[in-house]
Amino acid sequence: MNGCKGRSELDAAPIHLCPVCHRKLRWALNWNAAKRYDALHSFYRRHGLQAEADWVAQRMKRWREVEASEREVRKADEE
Known part of the structure; x- marks a missing residue:
């Protein structure tokens, strides 16, 4: 899960989880992704990290679409 071998590699790594790691943690911990985002x-935003805030805003939009799709699938499965 986004492993690294030292501080320089850690500093060069993205600040966000990749989508695969995010899904693994979401499944394992059963968290609400929209609430986390x-x-x-x-x-x-509070700490002036605008590029990160913009990235998260895009992910929030996409995640809400995913959650809506998952709800539709569960509803169809129940019928």
Whole structure:
């Protein structure tokens, strides 16, 4: 999960989880992705990290689309 071999490699790594790692953690911890992205967005904006806030805003939009799609699939499975 985004491993690194030292500080220089860690500093060069992206700040965000990749989509695969994010899904693994979401599945393992059963967290609410939209709530997590909302919290990250607030944190980044509060600390002047605009590029990160913009990235999270895009991910929040996409994640809400994914969650809506998953709800539709569950609803169809129940019928």
